[in-house]
Each structure stands twice: as structure tokens, then as C-alpha cells.
Amino acid sequence: MREWKLGWIKFFIFLMSGVFLNLRWGTHPALGQSLNLTQTSPAPMVMGGQPVIYNFAYFNSAVPVTTLDNFEGDTPGTMPAGWVTYGGSRVGSVISETVTAGLNGTTEPGNQAVSAVFNYGCSPFCGRLDYISAGSVTDGSIQADIYFPNSGDAAGLIWRNDVNNNQYQMTFSQGTLNNINLVAQDNSPYKNLVTSSANINIGQWYTVKLAVSGINPVLLTAYVNGTVVATASTTISLGPGYPGLQVQGASAVIFDNVQVVQSPDADGVSFIDDLPNGLSYVSSSIGAPVFNGSNPTWNLGIIVAGSAATVQMITTGNNCNESYINTARFNVGAPSGSVTSNPVTVLAVCSPTPSPPAPDNKPYVFSNPSSGPTVNFVYNMAGSGTAFIRVWNASGVLAASLQNAQSTGIQQSVLNIQSFAPGHYFYQVDLKYDSGGEDRFQPEVLAVEK
Amino acid sequence: MNRFYAAKRLKPLGLIFFFPLLISFSSLGAQTVTGAAGLADPLENLEGSARDIGLGSAFVGVADDTSSLYFNPAGLSGLKAPDIELNHNSYLAGTFQEILSTGFPAGDLGGLAFSLDYVNWGTLDLRDVFGNSQGNYNDSDVGFTAGWGREWFQGFSAGLALRVLQDKVVYNLYTSLAADIGILWQPASGWRLGISYLNLGTSVEGSSLSGDLKAGVSCLLTLNPRFTLLTALSGDWTPGSVGNAQAGLEGTMNHQWTLRAGYQMPFYNNQIDGLTGLTAGAGMKINAFTLDYAYLFFGTLGSSQRISLDYQFDLPKEVVEVPVQMPVTVIQKVPEATQPSKDVEVHFKINSDPLSQGQYLEKQGKLQDAIQLYIDGLKDNPKDVLLWQALANLYYRNGNKVNAVECFQMVIQLRPDDQALKDWLVRYKAVTDSK
Numbered sequence: 001m002r003e004w005k006l007g008w009i010k011f012f013i014f015l016m017s018g019v020f021l022n023l024r025w026g027t028h029p030a031l032g033q034s035l036n037l038t039q040t041s042p043a044p045m046v047m048g049g050q051p052v053i054y055n056f057a058y059f060n061s062a063v064p065v066t067t068l069d070n071f072e073g074d075t076p077g078t079m080p081a082g083w084v085t086y087g088g089s090r091v092g093s094v095i096s097e098t099v100t101a102g103l104n105g106t107t108e109p110g111n112q113a114v115s116a117v118f119n120y121g122c123s124p125f126c127g128r129l130d131y132i133s134a135g136s137v138t139d140g141s142i143q144a145d146i147y148f149p150n151s152g153d154a155a156g157l158i159w160r161n162d163v164n165n166n167q168y169q170m171t172f173s174q175g176t177l178n179n180i181n182l183v184a185q186d187n188s189p190y191k192n193l194v195t196s197s198a199n200i201n202i203g204q205w206y207t208v209k210l211a212v213s214g215i216n217p218v219l220l221t222a223y224v225n226g227t228v229v230a231t232a233s234t235t236i237s238l239g240p241g242y243p244g245l246q247v248q249g250a251s252a253v254i255f256d257n258v259q260v261v262q263s264p265d266a267d268g269v270s271f272i273d274d275l276p277n278g279l280s281y282v283s284s285s286i287g288a289p290v291f292n293g294s295n296p297t298w299n300l301g302i303i304v305a306g307s308a309a310t311v312q313m314i315t316t317g318n319n320c321n322e323s324y325i326n327t328a329r330f331n332v333g334a335p336s337g338s339v340t341s342n343p344v345t346v347l348a349v350c351s352p353t354p355s356p357p358a359p360d361n362k363p364y365v366f367s368n369p370s371s372g373p374t375v376n377f378v379y380n381m382a383g384s385g386t387a388f389i390r391v392w393n394a395s396g397v398l399a400a401s402l403q404n405a406q407s408t409g410i411q412q413s414v415l416n417i418q419s420f421a422p423g424h425y426f427y428q429v430d431l432k433y434d435s436g437g438e439d440r441f442q443p444e445v446l447a448v449e450k
Numbered sequence: 451m452n453r454f455y456a457a458k459r460l461k462p463l464g465l466i467f468f469f470p471l472l473i474s475f476s477s478l479g480a481q482t483v484t485g486a487a488g489l490a491d492p493l494e495n496l497e498g499s500a501r502d503i504g505l506g507s508a509f510v511g512v513a514d515d516t517s518s519l520y521f522n523p524a525g526l527s528g529l530k531a532p533d534i535e536l537n538h539n540s541y542l543a544g545t546f547q548e549i550l551s552t553g554f555p556a557g558d559l560g561g562l563a564f565s566l567d568y569v570n571w572g573t574l575d576l577r578d579v580f581g582n583s584q585g586n587y588n589d590s591d592v593g594f595t596a597g598w599g600r601e602w603f604q605g606f607s608a609g610l611a612l613r614v615l616q617d618k619v620v621y622n623l624y625t626s627l628a629a630d631i632g633i634l635w636q637p638a639s640g641w642r643l644g645i646s647y648l649n650l651g652t653s654v655e656g657s658s659l660s661g662d663l664k665a666g667v668s669c670l671l672t673l674n675p676r677f678t679l680l681t682a683l684s685g686d687w688t689p690g691s692v693g694n695a696q697a698g699l700e701g702t703m704n705h706q707w708t709l710r711a712g713y714q715m716p717f718y719n720n721q722i723d724g725l726t727g728l729t730a731g732a733g734m735k736i737n738a739f740t741l742d743y744a745y746l747f748f749g750t751l752g753s754s755q756r757i758s759l760d761y762q763f764d765l766p767k768e769v770v771e772v773p774v775q776m777p778v779t780v781i782q783k784v785p786e787a788t789q790p791s792k793d794v795e796v797h798f799k800i801n802s803d804p805l806s807q808g809q810y811l812e813k814q815g816k817l818q819d820a821i822q823l824y825i826d827g828l829k830d831n832p833k834d835v836l837l838w839q840a841l842a843n844l845y846y847r848n849g850n851k852v853n854a855v856e857c858f859q860m861v862i863q864l865r866p867d868d869q870a871l872k873d874w875l876v877r878y879k880a881v882t883d884s885k
Contacts, residue, residue, distance in 0.1 A: 355581060355582070355583075364575055364577060364581070365575075365577065366577030366578065366579065366580070366581040366582075367577050367578055367579045367581075368574065368575060368576060368577045369574075369576075369619055369620040369621065376581065378581060390721050391487075392720075392722075392751070393486050393487065393489075393492045393660075394491075394492050394496065395492035395496055395660075396542070396720070396722070396748060396751065397484075397486040397492060397688075397691065397692060397716075397720065398484050398486065398718070398719070398720045398721050398722075399483065399484055399486050399487035400481065400482060400483040400484065400487055401481070401482045401721055402480065402481045402482070403480055415481060416481060416483070417487075419483055419487055419488045420483075420487045420488065420657075421487065421488055421489055421490035421491075421654065421655070421657030421660075422490065422617075422619055422622065422624065422654065422655050422657065423490060423491065423617065423619065424545075424571050424589065424619065426542050426543055426751065428750065428751060440750060442543065442752070443542055443543040443751050443752065444543055444575065445543050445545065445571055445572060445574055445589075447571075447574055447589060447619045447620055448619065449619050449620070449621060449622045450622070450655035450656065450657070
């Protein structure tokens with residue numbers, strides 16, 4: 001298991017208002033995972049009894065490393081450079097792995113490929129080529145173009161092939177079954193995880209790919225011509241090893257355009273929000289969490305290198321007598337200690353309840369002018385009912401509408417104006433009560449800046 | 451009032467940080483934002499004269515006066531006389547708009563028009579990010595528009611307008627340019643078809659301009675020498691937003707009194723309760739002055755009331771080239787031919803009044819054109835007895851006895867001592883009645 005260093009860069013943005021945003025950015029070694037967590041919406045301002053929304057974005061900023069070999073630079077009739085058999089220790093079982101002229105891959109214009117032929121009929125797979133130039137790998141994928149010259153040929157892709165002949169395999173055979181198997185082999189036991197099928201014909205090129213991610217469990221995915229044909233999960237946890245190719249005994253299969261991508265994924269990731277007292281969880285955009293005490297926790301599993309996602313969590317602020325400091329963070333299960341993440345701390349500012357609409361209960365909007373992303377409409381409900389807020393552009397064309405079910409008293413409605421063009425707009429507040437009454441107010445001007 | 455912002459921004463630095471971080475999320479409800487929100491500088495219902503609005507804004511296919519500048523600049527090609535016009539628009543929520551415009555014929559160049567535009571956005575209720583009152587503020591916009599239209603082929607005109615605007619939104623100032631283009635085709639007497647695209651330009655602060663593609667047709671019917679009826683239909687579409695259809699009617703009596711009605715139907719739910727889209731208007735012409743009024747219903751939002759006062763200057767004299775057999779006055783002597791074999795230039799001047807031109811058209815056999823010319827002349831000079839007589843004679847010759855009698859009666863009304871005509875008209879009517 002690779003050791004990873006954990007590092008933090010911490011900085012503060014301190015603002016005049018006393019509001020601050022505390023972010024920690026992680027550094028990571030080469031091929032290391034780094035989960036960056038940010039808050040995408042502004043720091044919320046808590047109104048007593050009203051929802052508080054947190055929008056978080058995260059991504060694994062690790063950069064995948066790709067290694068390619070199209071065999072064009074190799075000498076025909078020799079072992080291709082950067083490759084060894086059986087991890088370099090079992091060359092005696094192979095009679096021929098040679099670069100062949102005159103065969104093209106499907107995706108590049110070269111005229112050389114590699115053919116692997118083994119001299120005896122061991123089964124299921126005896127002849128293996130390790131692509132040592134790609135380095136030892138943990139998460140990622142190997143892809144190759146493959147060509148079956150003869151009926152009944154069988155071959156495969158391997159991942160994490162160590163010196164003890166342990167590896168994950170994607171095997172495929174041209175025959176009556178056209179089987180595709182995902183296999184985990186650990187110290188001899190050969191465990192077939194799943195079997196699928198695809199049409200594999202002789203005399204045609206196919207692009208096949210095996211992707212492996214995770215520590216325990218480990219996820220395996222098989223592709224043919226870009227389509228997922230099989231997936232499997234196994235608790236057989238293998239350490240780092242080489243990617244490579246394999247050929248069943250007596251087969252003479254041709255490979256080209258081998259591409260290895262080392263993708264430092266983050267495994268066993270949990271997203272945790274340390275809700276402070278006074279804030280209560282309401283809902284989220286990624287389903288129901290499990291609770292560790294009062295803290296909601298979401299098990300996100302694997303976050304693939306380069307991937308990004310967002311989480312929205314809605315809470316309720318119980319009162320307006322205090323400010324809330326909320327921190328969201330990641331826990332990473334594996335590789336142990338290998339993932340850096342940056343918790344986001346958000347100070348929710350408690351502000352006084354807006355002044356009542358006046359005079360004559362005339363609603364108002366704030367801020368005005370506004371540069372967004374939202375504006376608040378304040379009005380006084382004479383009873384429970386629904387508030388309709390409508391906004392028209394300067395020509396009287398509807399720009400936005402909003403409706404809220406509200407109870408009696410001074411209430412607010414929030415309109416997102418991020419997409420509004422700068423200029424002047426007219427808005428009108430229409431309060432319709434459950435009792436049947438209605439308060440419709442004269443239009444007013446809302447100014448939007450950019 | 452539409453604005454094309456390109457921007458010069460004046461924003462206090464602190465607000466850049468302060469605003470995004472102090473937004474509250476209170477009540478979260480069902481929100482809908484339309485495509486219109488993201489478009490800068492909408493045009494509809496804002497520009498134009500009281501006459502245009504009274505016609506339901508179905509003016510792109512009418513475009514026969516200086517206000518063509520706002521709907522279809524190609525219509526400027528038909529300007530017959532210089533005019534100056536002041537428009538006042540009492541708009542929604544205490545806002546108002548003033549437009550000063552002028553247009554004039556420019557000979558071979560066609561027609562030109564210019565306008566100054568001022569919009570006052572009323573008293574803005576300023577609030578900070580906590581809702582605290584920060585007092586009031588008056589925002590205003592100013593703009594200048596120049597337009598040109600020219601007839602390129604018989605009955606086919608094209609036009610262009612350019613607009614510079616300065617729009618202020620409290621802390622920000624936006625200065626911008628926009629362009630309008632249009633074409634106008636008159637396939638037959640009284641018929642006009644127009645297409646224009648307004649608000650052509652680049653994005654403003656990341657928001658596209660609210661462009662407007664308009665197309666329309668109009669037909670001017672001369673029901674009798676005293677009454678004309680203008681019908682207009684049009685449609686418009688804003689890319690990325692919505693479209694509307696418009697229809698308008700304008701009835702004019704004695705070339706002096708006018709009533710208008712129009713309707714604009716949106717192809718979307720504008721969520722304005724109550725009567726909306728309907729327009730009504732009236733106008734009157736007193737000598738060189740024309741006063742127009744229009745009322746545009748905006749349902750529960752209120753209304754837009756527009757008043758336009760136009761002054762038209764004297765028609766310029768027009769020089770028309772005619773064949774030599776026309777009765778003409780030689781205004782330049784033929785130079786003496788020192789060498790008889792050489793060509794000489796001869797310049798003639800003819801009377802440019804509608805009567806002379808109409809008589810010439812009559813001799814050409816273009817009787818309908820002559821009738822229209824007399825009617826147009828009477829719009830400007832409704833008490834021109836010679837025009838009434840010429841029109842009456844033409845109707846008489848053309849067999850249109852009803853109109854002929856009516857025109858002869860106008861001649862007698864204007865020349866009551868013409869006993870001979872009275873006697874003749876009695877006999878003529880008697881002959882007519884007996885048939």
C-alpha cells in the first residue's frame with residue numbers, strides 16, 4: 001500500500017462585515033487523490049425558523065496519467081520495448097511474442113502490432129505480457145485493440161499483475177460462447193466474478209478495456225468498443241501490480257494501441273456535515289444520510305479522478321439569536337491516509353428580521369438595486385395563504401414568477417435573479433388568502449445590476 | 451427606452467464581496483424564470499408615438515411617418531415634409547418617458563429622422579442587503595437615435611437606424627450602441643408590407659440583447675373622399691423569448707379626425723390579470739399641428755398613456771421631369787447656338803402642386819393615380835376648391851356618380867356663389883336619379 005502524505009493549506013477570507021469563509025486546500029503527491037470541497041452558494045443568512053441552504057461542490061482534482069504503446073517504434077520479430085513476460089520472471093514458457101509488420105490497429109495509422117503466441121495449451125491463460133513501462137498501477141484502466149486471427153482464440157487484459165501471478169482479468173474468447181469474463185485471481189484460486197457475452201468475430205478489430213478501481217471492495221468494469229459489457233465487485237483485494245495482456249495457450253492473438261490510464265480515485269468516501277446546535281437537517285440532493293450522532297453522513301463510495309459533483313443540503317435555523325458555524329468534510333476509507341480533502345466552514349450570519357412593510361403594508365424588495373444572486377420580497381400576510389410574486393421586464397413581458405405558501409405575519413420570498421440582464425423591472429406582489437381574500441399591490445420597480 | 455449596454459461599471463469595491471455573502475434564504479417556493487429575464491433592453495410597448503401604440507403597435511407594415519424610426523426605418527423613405535414631434539408616455543409604476551423626434555425628406559437620399567429619448571424610472575425604494583431602507587433614488591436613461599430610409603426601387607424601400615444609449619442603474623452606468631434594419635414594399639396603391647429587425651447588437655454584461663423580428667402588412671382603404679380606413683396586421687418574435695401578434699384599425703374623417711383601436715396578443719402567459727393588450731386612441735389635425743392620444747391597457751399593472759404633438763412644416767416644392775409636350779414655363783433661356791449642329795440643354799420648371807401633377811396623370815390615362823394624388827393633396831389642404839373640383843370631374847368622367855356628386859357638393863360648399871355649378875349639379879343629379 002502506498003503511503004500518502006497529508007497536507008493542508010489553509011486560508012481565510014475575512015470580510016468587513018465579520019463574515020468569513022474558511023477553506024482548506026489539500027496538496028497531493030503525484031497520482032495522489034485530492035478531494036476539493038467548496039461552497040458554491042454564498043454564506044447563508046439565517047432567518048429564525050427559515051430554511052438554510054448549503055450548496056457544496058467537490059471534485060477529485062487528481063490528474064490521470066496515460067501511457068500509450070502502438071509498437072511502431074519496435075523492431076519486427078523482437079519483444080516490444082517496455083514489455084516483459086510474466087513480470088519478467090517466467091520467460092521460459094513463451095516461445096514467441098513479437099512485433100509484427102503489416103497489421104494495423106483500428107485507431108492509429110501505424111503498420112505494426114504485437115502478436116503473442118504461446119506454445120502450450122495451458123488453460124485458462126498461461127502467457128502474459130506485463131507492460132512495465134506503464135509502471136505499477138492501482139486504479140485505472142487498460143485498453144487495447146485486439147484481433148483474433150483464428151477461430152477459438154482467447155485472450156485478455158490484466159491489471160495489478162504482481163510477481164506472484166495475482167491479477168484482475170478481463171478475458172474474452174472467439175468461439176461459440178463469445179464469453180467475456182471478469183476474473184480475480186489471488187494466489188492460484190481462479191475466481192470468475194461474472195460472465196457476459198458479446199459478438200467477437202475472427203478477422204475483425206475490437207477495442208476492449210478493463211477498468212479497475214477501489215481497494216475493498218474492488219470494482220471491475222469491462223468495455224467492448226466503448227460499451228460496458230460487464231461489471232463486478234469483489235472483496236479480493238490485490239495490491240499494486242503491472243497492467244498487461246494475456247493469451248490462452250495455442251492462441252495467436254494480435255494487440256495494438258495499448259493505452260494504460262492510472263486514475264487515482266478516492267475510495268470509500270464519506271461526506272459529513274458537522275451540524276452545529278440550532279441547525280437541523282431537512283433534506284439533501286443526494287438522498288437520505290445516515291446519522292453519526294446529529295451529523296448527517298453520506299457514503300459516496302468511489303470518486304473517480306477528475307470527476308466532480310455537487311451536494312445541496314437544506315437545514316433549518318431554529319432561531320435568530322446566534323450565528324451558526326457549519327463545517328462539511330470528507331472521510332476517505334482507502335487508500336488509508338492517502339486522500340487529502342478540504343473541509344469548508346461556513347458562518348451563517350444571523351440578521352435582524354426585516355422591518356415590516358410600510359406604509360400601508362406596502363411590500364418591498366431588498367436589496368434594491370441588486371447584483372444578485374437573489375432578492376427578497378417582504379410582505380405582511382393577513383392570514384395564511386399563497387404569495388404570488390411576478391416580475392416583468394421594462395416592456396411588460398414576464399421575466400419571472402414565484403409563489404410561496406405562507407402563514408400569517410411578515411414573510412419573505414426569495415427570487416433567484418442570477419440570469420437577469422441588467423436593467424429595470426416591474427414587480428407586483430399578490431397575496432391570496434386561504435379564506436378567499438386577496439391583497440394585490442401596485443407594481444414597483446426593481447433595479448438589477450451586473 | 452430599450453437599452454443596449456456595453457458597459458462602463460462603477461461599483462464600490464466592498465459590494466463585490468459583501469453582496470454575495472449576505473443573502474438570506476427565507477421562503478423557498480416554486481420559481482419560474484423566463485427567457486425574457488436574460489435579455490437586455492426590451493423594445494415592445496416602449497418606443498413609438500401615440501399613433502403607433504393606438505394601432506396596437508402593428509406599425510411595421512404601416513411605417514408612413516417619422517415614428518417609422520422605432521418600427522421600420524425603411525418607412526422614412528416616404529417622408530413628404532419636415533416635422534417635429536414630442537411624445538409623452540405615462541408608463542407603469544410612476545415611470546414616464548419623453549421622446550423628441552424630427553424627420554424630413556432629403557431628396558435623393560430618401561428620408562432622415564432623429565430622436566432624443568429620456569426615461570425616468572420614478573422613485574426607486576433603495577434597500578440594503580438586510581432590507582434596511584436607504585432612502586430613495588431617481589434613475590433615468592437617455593438615448594439618441596438616427597434613422598435613414600430610401601426607396602431603392604419602385605415601391606421598395608430599405609432603412610437603417612442607429613441608437614446610442616446611456617442607462618443608469620443606481621451604481622452602474624451603461625453606454626451602448628444598437629442598430630435597426632428594415633424593408634418596406636408597396637406592391638399596389640394603398641398596400642404596404644414591412645419587415646424589420648430591431649436591437650441588433652452584441653451582448654451586454656453577458657446578456658444578449660432583446661432583439662425583435664417584426665413583420666406586418668397594412669392596407670389603406672379610401673371608402674369615400676372624406677373617409678379613409680387603415681388596417682394593419684403584424685407579428686413579432688424575440689429570439690430566446692416570446693412572440694406576439696398585433697392588429698390595428700385607424701379611421702380618418704375629413705383628413706382631420708381620427709379614431710384608432712388595436713390589440714396585441716402574446717403567444718405566452720404573461721400573468722397579467724385583467725384587461726391587457728387592448729389599445730385605443732384618437733387624433734386630430736389642426737392646420738399644421740396633429741395631436742394624438744393612445745391608451746394601452748396593462749391589466750392590474752396599470753396602463754400606458756401616450757400623447758404626441760406633431761408639427762408639420764410646409765411641403766417642399768418638388769421638381770418633376772416631364773415630357774416637353776407638358777405646358778411648361780421656360781426658366782432658362784436656350785443658349786444661342788453658335789454651331790447649329792450641337793445639342794443644347796433646356797431646363798423646364800412645372801408647377802409641383804397636386805392639381806398640376808394630377809392633371810398630367812389624367813392625360814397619361816392614369817386616372818386612379820390621379821384620384822389618389824388629389825386625395826393626398828386634400829389631406830393637406832382640405833379647403834382647396836380646385837382639387838375638389840378636379841376630383842369631382844375625374845369621378846364624373848370615371849362614372850363614379852356618387853363620389854362625383856359628393857365632391858361637387860364640396861366645391862359648392864367652398865364656393866357658394868357658383869350658381870352655374872349649382873344649377874348643373876341639380877340637373878346632373880336629376881339625370882342620375884332618373885336612371
